[in-house]
Amino acid sequence: xxxxxxxxxxxxxxxxxxxxxxxxxxxxxxxxxxxxxxxxxxxxxxxxxxxxxxxxxxxxxxxxxxxxxxxxxxxxxxxxxxxxxxxxxxxxxxxxxxxxxxxxxxxxxxxxxxxxxxxxxxxxxxxxxxxxxxxxxxxxxxxxxxxxxxxxxxxxxxxxxxxxxxxxxxxxxxxxxxxxxxxxxxxxxxxxxxxxxxxxxxxxxxxxxxxxxxxxxxxxxxxxxxxxxxxxxxxxxxxxxxxxxxxxxxxxxxxxxxxxxxxxxxxxxxxxxxxxxxxxxxxxxxxxxxxxxxxxxxxxxxxxxxxxxxxxxxxxxxxxxxxxxxxxxxxxxxxxxxxxxxxxxxxxxxxxxxxxxxxxxxxxxxxxxxxxxxxxxxxxxxxxxxxxxxxxxxxxxxxxxxxxxxxxxxxxxxxxxxxxxxxxxxxxxxxxxxxxxxxxxxxxxxxxxxxxxxxxxxxxxxxxxxxxxx
Numbered sequence: 001x002x003x004x005x006x007x008x009x010x011x012x013x014x015x016x017x018x019x020x021x022x023x024x025x026x027x028x029x030x031x032x033x034x035x036x037x038x039x040x041x042x043x044x045x046x047x048x049x050x051x052x053x054x055x056x057x058x059x060x061x062x063x064x065x066x067x068x069x070x071x072x073x074x075x076x077x078x079x080x081x082x083x084x085x086x087x088x089x090x091x092x093x094x095x096x097x098x099x100x101x102x103x104x105x106x107x108x109x110x111x112x113x114x115x116x117x118x119x120x121x122x123x124x125x126x127x128x129x130x131x132x133x134x135x136x137x138x139x140x141x142x143x144x145x146x147x148x149x150x151x152x153x154x155x156x157x158x159x160x161x162x163x164x165x166x167x168x169x170x171x172x173x174x175x176x177x178x179x180x181x182x183x184x185x186x187x188x189x190x191x192x193x194x195x196x197x198x199x200x201x202x203x204x205x206x207x208x209x210x211x212x213x214x215x216x217x218x219x220x221x222x223x224x225x226x227x228x229x230x231x232x233x234x235x236x237x238x239x240x241x242x243x244x245x246x247x248x249x250x251x252x253x254x255x256x257x258x259x260x261x262x263x264x265x266x267x268x269x270x271x272x273x274x275x276x277x278x279x280x281x282x283x284x285x286x287x288x289x290x291x292x293x294x295x296x297x298x299x300x301x302x303x304x305x306x307x308x309x310x311x312x313x314x315x316x317x318x319x320x321x322x323x324x325x326x327x328x329x330x331x332x333x334x335x336x337x338x339x340x341x342x343x344x345x346x347x348x349x350x351x352x353x354x355x356x357x358x359x360x361x362x363x364x365x366x367x368x369x370x371x372x373x374x375x376x377x378x379x380x381x382x383x384x385x386x387x388x389x390x391x392x393x394x395x396x397x398x399x400x401x402x403x404x405x406x407x408x409x410x411x412x413x414x415x416x417x418x419x420x421x422x423x424x425x426x427x428x429x430x431x432x433x434x435x436x437x438x439x440x441x442x443x444x445x446x447x448x449x450x451x452x453x454x455x456x457x458x459x460x461x462x463x464x465x466x467x468x469x470x
Contacts, residue, residue, distance in 0.1 A: 035251045036168050036470055039241055043164045044157055046242035053153040060146035067142035071135040073127030073301070081119045081331045106317060116311025116323045117330020123305040134293035141286040148279035155272035160240065162458045165466060167237040169451055172250045174230035176443035181226040184436050185219040191428070192216050194419060208425045215429060222436075255446040258397070259453050259469040262390050268379055271461025277372040284365040291361060294354045297346030304339040379459050386456035393448040400438070400445040407431070407438035 044050060128135075195212040198204045238245045268274070311330030313322035324330070414431040417423040450466075457466035 033249050033251055036165060037467070039168055039237070040161050040164050042243065043160055043241045047160055047240070048242065050153070050156055050160060053149070053156050057146070057149040057153045060142075060149040064139070064142040064146045067139045070138065073125055073129075076122070076124040078122040078124070079120070081117065083117050083330070084115055105312070108320070112320060114320060114323055116325055117309075117327050118311060119309040119331035119333070121307040121333060125301075125303040127301045128298050129301050130299040132293050132296035134290070134296075134298070137286065137290040137293050141283065141290045144279070144283040144286040148276070148283050151272070151276040151279040155276045158272040158461065158463055161463045162454065164237070164240045165454050166451070167233065167240050168250065169254060169447055169454065171230065171233040171237050171248060172252075172254055173444060173447040174226070174233040175250065176255060176447070177440055178223070178226040178230050180436070180439045180443055181219070181223040183439070184432075185216070185223050188212075188216045188219040188432065191415065191432075194415075195425065198419075203421060204425075211425050211429070215432070253470065254450045255443075258394075258449055259466075261465075261469065262394070262449075262453060268376070268383060268460055271379055273375055273461065274372065274379070277368065277375055281365060281368045281372060284361060284368055288358055288361040288365065291354055291358045295351045297344050300343050300345065302339070302341045302343065305336070306338070307333040307336045309333050309335075379461075383456065383459035386452060386459050389452035389455060390449070393445065393452045396441070397445045397449055400442045403438045404442050407435040411435045
């Protein structure tokens, strides 16, 4: 009976173990690897600033279309039906703000309250058909603004791509450092057990045990710091991608090989940031041209077709009873007039006002050109720095394996000597520090080559220089 119970208990434990194994396998397989391309795509689609500048660019395009339609003539339709008196009076009248009543009738000696219906039907066309290129320059200015906002959107995408790539590489480096410090903790703990055993057996002094415990504690603190740095890097990447903070499983291609085209070059004048600065200068120059057109007159064409109806008869001049209060008789069209005209308007005081606005805009253009030159100088310096960093990171990359092998051999030698009582714990500890330093240098060396290439892509404005290596 006891044997059967023991057998059943073993089967139960085995089934639980299998269940946990498959659950763990499912969770591991469900956690997909986040590639850099996916991270960049997510950031471009989700990041708020990119969305905002995309909307600004679309708004500017709509404004450019509106500027073209503003050149079209105004076409107005109007209809009104009224009821009132038509007393007239000789004397001056000016309708301030359109508040004057335009009733027309006889200038009678006394007020009367004869009232009838009346109507006015109006079609009006007016068109500023020539203003020395004012409409054309307005359209060009609006198009330049649309181009500027589009360039701003494109350079924002480029900047976000670089930021996400840098954050991705930082997180990958942090994860590798965490693994190295975890290995260091395991190594220190294993060696601590050796030291404690030797101390218990009286082969070493008791102070070695205390020192070994201190080294384990130091390794644990270093691991905690590495984890803190990794969590901060993951938080930064999540923010740039506009996704919830989470643990990321990253692509390890950046620590398995080097980029192949490190020596490629690109023209800096095509940098998205410089293109944006150029578009700002273009907007300012177009605004200057637009302002200058206000120095000249405007030629206008006008056409009016007017139809009126009235309940007052033509004989109302002789007989003030010759009117009807019938609605349909009052609003029925009976008289039509048309008018076609051409005119010119020129405010001679305008050039004195516009001259300072034009001067101001020219100074703005000079300021924007100075900003462009500064940005160009900074990118040139960044490009030179990236070339230097590529060479230095490659030098370190090829030197690191030598350092790691030497440090590993030294640590192995010192630990074996200590186990055999031929050296002290201080020598082992120094060898351990050298090994940890070599391993962290190795983890960073791989990453630094890619970081240097990213810096070069950022300086040249060609993110494809970096992306084609993925």
